[in-house]
Structure formats: structure tokens, C-alpha cells
Amino acid sequence: MTIAQSPPTLSLPDHTQLPESDGTFVKNFQEHPQSILLTSSIRPVLEQLHPDGRYCIGQDSGIYWRSIEPPERGAEAPDCFYVPNVAPLLDGKYRRSYVMWKEIVAPLIAIEFVSGDGSEERDATSPFLNPEAKAGKFWVYEQAIRIPFYAIYEVQKASVEVYELVAQRYQLLEANDRGHYAISSLGVELGIWQGKVDNQTLPWLRWWDSNGNLLLTGEERADLEKQRADVEEQRADVEKQRADRLAAKLREMGVDPQDI
Structure with missing residues (x-):
């Protein structure tokens, strides 16, 4: 029997000369x-x-x-x-x-x-x-x-x-x-x-x-980044709505928000 430690002088096949499949199926869908x-x-x-x-x-x-x-x-x-x-x-x-x-x-x-x-x-x-x-x-x-x-x-x-x-x-x-x-x-x-x-x-x-x-897998990393981006977008929307309400309140008081 010839194993991995065979002498280098032996002429043994390489990966291009050996079968790349034994013809068996993958066992299941998992x-x-x-x-x-x-x-x-x-x-x-x-x-x-x-x-x-x-x-x-x-x-x-x-x-x-x-x-x-x-x-x-x-x-x-x-x-x-x-x-x-x-x-x-x-x-x-x-x-x-x-x-x-x-x-x-x-x-x-x-x-x-x-x-x-x-x-x-x-x-x-x-x-x-x-x-x-x-x-x-x-x-x-x-x-x-x-x-x-x-x-x-x-x-x-x-x-x-x-x-x-x-x-x-x-x-x-x-x-x-x-x-x-x-x-x-x-x-x-x-x-x-x-x-x-x-x-x-x-x-x-x-x-x-x-x-x-x-x-994480590449797909999981992408999903996580999307979730983070969504959270940041929601936070930005909340901050904009708060700023708009504040500006409206200031205008009601006769104050120009740009002067603050």
C-alpha cells in the first residue's frame, strides 16, 4: 500500500489524473x-x-x-x-x-x-x-x-x-x-x-x-448592515420631525428659527 509519505521518485497520479467524484449523491437537503x-x-x-x-x-x-x-x-x-x-x-x-x-x-x-x-x-x-x-x-x-x-x-x-x-x-x-x-x-x-x-x-x-x-455569513452581515441603516434612517426621521415641530412652535411665538 502506498500512502502520503511515498518516495518522491515514484510516478504517482496528480489531481488532474484522478476522479473528482465517486458518483454518489449529496445525502440530504440540509x-x-x-x-x-x-x-x-x-x-x-x-x-x-x-x-x-x-x-x-x-x-x-x-x-x-x-x-x-x-x-x-x-x-x-x-x-x-x-x-x-x-x-x-x-x-x-x-x-x-x-x-x-x-x-x-x-x-x-x-x-x-x-x-x-x-x-x-x-x-x-x-x-x-x-x-x-x-x-x-x-x-x-x-x-x-x-x-x-x-x-x-x-x-x-x-x-x-x-x-x-x-x-x-x-x-x-x-x-x-x-x-x-x-x-x-x-x-x-x-x-x-x-x-x-x-x-x-x-x-x-x-x-x-x-x-x-x-x-456571520455574508448574507447575515448584509442583513445586519441593512437593519442598522434602517434604524439610522428611522432615527434621522424622528430627529427631523422633532426639529420641524420645534421650528413651527418658534414661528408661532414670532421667532425665526434661523435666528437661533
């Missing part, structure tokens, strides 16, 4: 808005961390960690993942997938949305112990790719488990006083937020900053 919710709200943080723009966000994109036939057996596709300090484009082209034997940097965090009973996301099956079995996701993220943070989100249970790689093993993080999980390398927290998104009221997976402030 996953797409959930992905957008996570990626849109975290982008301002990532742009501040990477002013040079060198970072990638993958959504249902393949991470190839070993070369095997068929190729899809050597890949996992997290629902969402982030890679720091890498070019968003390769040779001026969009990335079809993320190929570990062609890269230096591993993803910092991978997030899986549970659509079944969660066994697939927690599967720690090792291909070394059972070469005939497909390596489990948990094992791949922990032992093969070695992703520092791994989150398993279950909308049906309104919960998220967050694991941190410590001494080459995932350890389950404890929630803080806000019920959130600190992703220290990003300076943010991950947790569950109950609310309405795309006409669906559900327990959504959201980001907060280290002070517990919810990170």
Missing part, C-alpha cells in the same frame, strides 16, 4: 446550506490569517491519501475541510481534488455531517489489520492524513464531537462553558446554533470567535 453556512462565515477569519490568499476550503472534495485501484478506495471526501498555506489554484487551474503525495501541508480540520447512524464517520478500521476492507474514515484522518482536528456533526442529535490529534491519536475535546469547542489554531470555536437557515429551522453547526461572538 447538507448544502450547512456547508455554505460554515464556509461563508469563516472566510473573513481565513482572509485575515492569510492576507496572501494562500488557503483552500474543500466541500465534498476528495482527499487522496494512497494510490490504489480503484482510485476512489484511496480517497475520502469530508463534507468540509480547510488547508492552510497552500495555493488555491494549481498551475492556474482549479483543484479537482487534494492529493497528499503531491502536497506538503495536510488539512487542519475536517468536518463530517452524519447522515446515517454515525458508524461510517467513526470507523477506525485499519487496512493493515484487514487488507480486504476499506480503511475507515476515522483511521484515515487520524493515522494516514493526520488531520489535527476532526469534527463529527449530527443534526438529528443536535450535537457535534470534536477530536484533536494528540501524540498521533485523536482525543475527544471537552466543550467550554459556552458549549463550544475551541479550534486553537484558528482562534475560533465550533458549536451548535438553533435557528432558521434557508427556511429550515434546525440545530446548525456554526463558528464563533474566541469571545463567543457568532461568526
